[in-house]
Amino acid sequence: MNRKLIAAFAAASVLGAGAAHAEITVGVTLGATGPGASLGIHYKNAFQLVPKTLGGEPVKYIILEDGSDPTNAGKNARKLITEDKVDAVMGSNGVPSSIQIAQVAFEAKTPYLCLTPISLPPEKYHWTFVVPQTTELMMSAVAEHMKAHGVKTVGYIGFSDAWGDLVYKAMTQLAPDYGYKVVTDERYARPDTSVTGQVLKILAAKPDVVVVGGSGTGGALPHVALRERGYKGTIYHNHGTVNAEVIKVGGKDVEGAIAPTGPLIVPEELPADFPTKAISLEFTKRYEDTFGAGKRNAFAGYSYDGVLILNAAVPAALKKAKPGTPEFRAALRDALENVKNVVGTHGVYNMTPTDHNGEDARARVLVRVDNGAWHLLK
Amino acid sequence: MTADIVAWLAQDGITNGAIYALLALALLLVFAVTRVIFVPQGEFIAYAALSLALMESGRVPGTVYILLGGGALAAAMEIARAVREHALSRLPRILALYVLLPVVIAAIVWWAVPRKLDQWLQILLVLAMVVPLGPIMYRIAYQPLASASVLVLFIVSMAVHYVLMGLSLVFFGGEGLRSRPFSDAHFKVGMLDVSAQSLWVVFASMVLIGALWLLFERSIYGKALRATAVNRIGARLVGIPANLMGQLSFLLASFIGAVSGILISPITTIYYDTGFIIGLKGFIGAILGGMASYPLAAAGALAVGLLESFSSFWASAYKESIVFTLIIPVLAWLSLRSRHVEEEDE
Structure with a gap:
């Protein structure tokens, strides 16, 4: 074994040990009360089912309530970033709220996984990644x-x-x-x-x-x-x-x-080779086991997919910096922009610098109400 | 715009207007007797409508917990007062009214829900759950402040509204519900296709308005309410208990709210927060009537319903703005007219 290799091993183990101590913090603001409550409750529920590690590192989710009020959503985002020093923010369940958070994330240079389909001026997308299909x-x-x-x-x-x-x-x-x-x-x-x-x-x-x-x-x-x-x-x-x-x-x-x-509404009826079939089916089952039969919905899937996208981006960012630092947030943003083939409950995400959503036609299916239930329209 | 569209819109406006008229009367009554601007009026609509829909789907509505909790709180306040005033003989009555009665109602509801009773019995149960909330609410939130200014009472109303709306979200959830119609029948009247449900709304509103008129004209309680509305101090001097009148007016308000909720729940989807906006439109109706006259308030409410219906045809995006803009000229007119009254006050 030559010296170089030993040095590399040593460096790797030191880095690994250092990273193991670093906990990643994700700040979430959602409105499980107020006018958007019927969606917000589902978005929030999903955080009981998300992975407890991101890229192999332990993660802490700080979930705040914004009452579906855009002003509160913006305030929460600012508090999460400045006081809790979160590495990424997620939320909220209304378009106006999400636009507020995007603005705060842009100013505070923090990656933002937006859970509603918003549209922003192109330069404002720098820190914002939109999970739901446009x-x-x-x-x-x-x-x-x-x-x-x-x-x-x-x-x-x-x-x-x-x-x-x-x-x-x-x-x-x-x-x-x-x-x-x-x-x-x-x-x-x-x-x-x-x-x-x-x-x-x-x-x-x-x-x-x-x-x-x-x-x-x-x-x-x-x-x-x-x-x-x-x-x-x-x-x-x-x-x-x-x-x-x-x-x-x-x-x-x-x-x-x-x-x-999104395909997670009718996972049972998807063709066997549908790319998201396995994960959509698994998530829907876990969600209904926890929150009751027939409670499946698209919104919980957005929260879940947001976390999966983070999970895919974190390893690359960890190589560059430690969680809790501005460098890590910048590295995480760069990594998010380059995640490829992340299979979520809703679709397959391929981010690029110009496409911060990354979904394609695999992220949508048509459903029809037949005999009192939504079924895949073939 | 053709004649049949006008007829359709008019029918729709009258149906909604009838509900607004009921609410306008309730708001006016509460304001006249207690000087409370009754913001939570709409909550009774949502509570009644959602309770009915939940009972129909075989679930125990959370309203029973609100009733039990509210009753216990009111009982505690009454008992504290009785102890302070060394009037322990009041205890049995307090317990019977605020604890035993809600418990009995809750027990009947628990018994009845799995049995899927006839719709009419379910409606009676919903009334039994929702109507007592009015007097309980008065006892807890308003009676201790009965002599405060209109502004303070209004702020209390806002607080009560938010508390009730929050409870509503906890117990009924964020999604809307709809209950079964009383009857699926439709009648052909000329070119109109009138649903039996909308006839029910108009018919029930007219009966209720007639009953209220009888109450105020013929019964001793109604006359006592009127006396309190005209002059609170004078009414107390002749032996009319102000607190009882306050509770009575809240009882009528919660009854009217609950009936409105039951009437409209088969026509539209009701959410935990729908009641507020419906109550607000009743309030606009009452203001159009100058916040003083019952017939004018009813007419104002009907006008709100019609205006809403026609503006939803012409400019649906601006419907609410058009309806709520109505109060600006009316308020301007009222404040111009009442200037010297204010001077008298000062």
């Missing part, structure tokens, strides 16, 4: 399905908030490529007791299909109202609507609803 990616599955069925006109009704805007924007951006026209832009709020006016306006425009830009059980109200008024066309939803509760609320009326979603 709305365009998701809605392109809907657009493909509409094109295959010769749809020419689309009626739109969505939430009167950022989510409603995002889905509308995606539908209008995809329109020229898929040969349809969006003929209405109606809006409603989740606690509204009636959408009669909006539905009448859509019926007057006689669209071939309708796209609903709501989320959770909020997607049921316009769907039911359209059916009650005798609308016969297909009604599409978005990935925010896919859960069991919306079927409970909508009952018979939501039969036949089509929506894009």
Whole structure:
């Protein structure tokens, strides 16, 4: 054994020992209360199931509650970074909250794994990595399905908030490529007791299909109202609507609803060679074992995938610096930008400097409500 | 815009307006008797609607825990007062009212839930759970401060609202629920297709408004409520107990809220926080009526329902803004008119 090799061994063992002491800290802010609670609860639940090590190192998760309030989310992010010296932040369950956190992460130079599909000016993406599929990616599955069925006109009704805007924007951006026209832009709020006016306006425009830009059980109200008024066309939803509760609320009326979603909603029905099948199936099973049958949802998967992406990036960063230092955060950011083929519950992530989401068509499937449950649309 | 669209929108507006009218009356009643701006009014809607939906799916609604806990807290406060005033003879009554009654109601609910009773019996149980929350709430939060200023009482209302909304999220969860309609029937009226449920809403609202009118005109309690509303000190001088009147007005408010919740829960998805926005629209209705006259408040609430319905057709993204903007001209008009009254106060 020559000297060089011994020195390398010694260095490696010292480095290894040093790294073993270093605990990685991940700061999380989520809103399990407030208007976004129905999503936030799931996001938060997932942190009971995440790995206890990242890249082989022990990890501590500090989870703060922001009440679905963007100001609180921003404050929490700042507190996590300055007081708890976290190595990365994750959160939150609303687009406005996530935009706030992205701003804080940008200023404080800390990697941020964003758990909602936000869009930022390109330079602001430097520290931000968006886990969920972009709305365009998701809605392109809907657009493909509409094109295959010769749809020419689309009626739109969505939430009167950022989510409603995002889905509308995606539908209008995809329109020229898929040969349809969006003929209405109606809006409603989740606690509204009636959408009669909006539905009448859509019926007057006689669209071939309708796209609903709501989320959770909020997607049921316009769907039911359209059916009650005798609308016969297909009604599409978005990935925010896919859960069991919306079927409970909508009952018979939501039969036949089509929506894009991540593969973890229907892992049992995926073809055997689907890249995420194993991990989607495992996560869904663990989640339902812990939180009850039928509780599967996309949101918990985003939290989980965020942690998996970190897990893939941490080893490269550990080679450069110790956790808890600005150098480690910078190294982690660089490593996150280069993770390849991270198989998550939602899809396969391949980050690049210009693509901080890294998902492709493998991250979406279409599902339809048949006999009171969401099933893979083949 | 064709005639049938106008008819559709009008029908929708009247259905919602009927609910807002009920809430406007309850808010006005509570304000007149206790000077409380009753922000948590909407919570009764959510509690009743969600409790009903949960019972229908065979689960014990968390409302029973809120009832038991609230009752115990109120009993503790009453007992502390009785001990302080050396009036231990009040104890049996206190225990019966704040402890025994909630326990009995809770026991019946636990017994009834797995048996999936008839819908009407479930509705009665929901009323039994939600309505006592009104007087209990008054006892805990408002009675100790009954003579405070309107502003202090308003701040208490905000606090109570947040506490109840938080409890609601804990017990009912973040997703919305919907209960079964009383009947699936639809009637063809001309070109309109009227659902039996919306007729139920309008019919029940009219019956309730009529019953309230009878209460105020014919019963001794109703007259005592009116007397307290006109002049609190005068009412006390002639022997009307102010605390009892406060509890009575809260009882009526929680009853009206619970009935509203039960009526609309089959029409729409109710979330743990839906009640607030519905209550707020009732409040706009009451303000449109000048916060003084019952018929004007009901008319104001109906106008809110219609405006909401028509603006959701024309400019759905701005619907709430349009509805809430309504109060600015009304408040401006009211404050212009009432200037000399304020001077008198000072």
